Amino acid sequence: MTLTQLSAFILVARLGSVTAAAKALGVSEPAVSQALSALRHQHDDKLVIRSAGGMTLTPGGSRLLPIASQMVALGAEADAAVRAAQGAAEQLRLAVTDVIAEFVANPLVEAFNKRSGESIEASSGVAATKEMPVLVANRLADVALGPQMSGDTAHELSSDPIFRCRLVAVGSPRGRYRGRAAGWPWLAGPSATDPGSETRKVLDKLRVPDSAIQVFPNQTAAWAAAAGGAGVAVAVEHLVASQLQRHELVVVPTQVTPMAICWHATTLSRDRRPAGAGSLLHFLATPQAMRVMRSPGAGVPPARFRPPVYVTIWS
């Protein structure tokens, strides 16, 4: 399976014709036909079949097409990326938990980029807790922001505490939440689906069954639903401060909350980590960074906004 073969397949699928694809690629028709044939034999699937008004994709072909598109595009991107790297700013990739991504990653990155001038350019992506040590150890991310890391790869990673805060449960002021927390309806952001997250640990300790949990696309939406009386949500205390202050939400005590937690920054051990990662660690210890982490909520100008991207392990 080569990139040329995939390109041929993509064009056939898009143009609905082998001949048209050959013309587009500037080669003879059998060249394309043969590339297609190679893919078909390898995958043991016709991928595209003749039909009225062009070639249509088989189920297998329609699965392959988006993957092939990515591979071909990445091939081009690889070239551009290496070329752009000569004389470009050092790049720093952060892997962050869901909650951090939603509230502090953007302003933090913004502040760090501004502070480091043009010399370092940081960006962030969301990852599951379990993936973080792998991402960092494999250099697919330079710094991970989340819970403390420990495990088999711990010897080559270093985890430094950067911020202490508390997890609480919140609900509507008009709600009545007494007795067994496991029986309440719980509302949560995506972090409830991450087995390694602090949020998930709270739910586990309370023995809340999955059937009692509703997952929302983000933390804020879960809080909004909680404010509407739909249930109880797990929250980082200082991040819901404004909702608490406006009495849209109140803290609901449970057996395990308030619970003290600590965000950590995980990198490769000192001698193996890139220079930019060290700069960021320094920055995270400054009062400016503390301020950003403590007071959330500020948006970002449109030009600087980066939508949250979910990072996965590509091993």
Next chain:
Amino acid sequence: MTLTQLSAFILVARLGSVTAAAKALGVSEPAVSQALSALRHQHDDKLVIRSAGGMTLTPGGSRLLPIASQMVALGAEADAAVRAAQGAAEQLRLAVTDVIAEFVANPLVEAFNKRSGESIEASSGVAATKEMPVLVANRLADVALGPQMSGDTAHELSSDPIFRCRLVAVGSPRGRYRGRAAGWPWLAGPSATDPGSETRKVLDKLRVPDSAIQVFPNQTAAWAAAAGGAGVAVAVEHLVASQLQRHELVVVPTQVTPMAICWHATTLSRDRRPAGAGSLLHFLATPQAMRVMRSPGAGVPPARFRPPVYVTIWS
């Protein structure tokens, strides 16, 4: 640049040693060395250089590594995807706007999957309005949910209206918003960065400068900030109904809002679209789908939750 070469590079970067990579791959050391050499010549960059305690990445190498990882992983995924497709459920990929992704995509997909039994499996991804016709036309998505599509590729696409609603501006009940809307502080979700979105059109019509706009990672967060008095937010009226009812937010009239809009479902023209896309169009016209689109807010059980994924054009 072949996948074998990239694999060799990846292992060298990760293991910090050519010999170790060769051992891991089960080949001789020069084989790896040669693969590396080919990549180096092609990109005119050393990619990895000898240094104390292993090989370290050059700037170019560190850009290449994550891309290479993706390509290699996708290679494996391609195989698995095609294999899994034999006898698997038909798969339907939705490209949706930011706002739809946040509120209705998950419950809509959930309802459709349930209704279609095991025969169709739908999933959704976020895309910019401008990308949608391209994604659909190139079969990288089967259905796009967003504004009406028109343009050069319009002849092979069909856009059907599925839901009518209104855009309004909302702010804190304690806020004072009079006079020129362009002067107010505006709060928005990521859709404010999408030039084709209805939200962006409202901001443009009001001639709000970028400096007056703060972008939040999601719509709900922008509303929460607006409720806190930080400014005015654009909202789909029925999606903020609960906040309006609880008087956390009130509608702020402007020159262009309330503004009637209509969500459309865009697919390939009838004869070229896959069967599943037709089923979804039918479903979208049912009272059940209307109900889901009208009443947002419901979360999803953890097992069914899918984090929002941003789809990009891989051409």
Next chain:
DNA sequence: TGGCCCGATAAGGCATCGATTATGTACCGT
């Protein structure tokens, strides 16, 4: 300085890619 480890390079062999021209074969319309 002399070994030693590790990576780079050279040379050779086999397989595959990617292209060509020529030919076979299925579908469609008059």
Next chain:
DNA sequence: ACGGTACATAATCGATGCCTTATCGGGCCA
């Protein structure tokens, strides 16, 4: 039925991929 269009296959050929063994070269340490 027949011709035309379009895809599939065959035969061929040069270039490249990818692996091997053998050799060279450059730091590191006793």
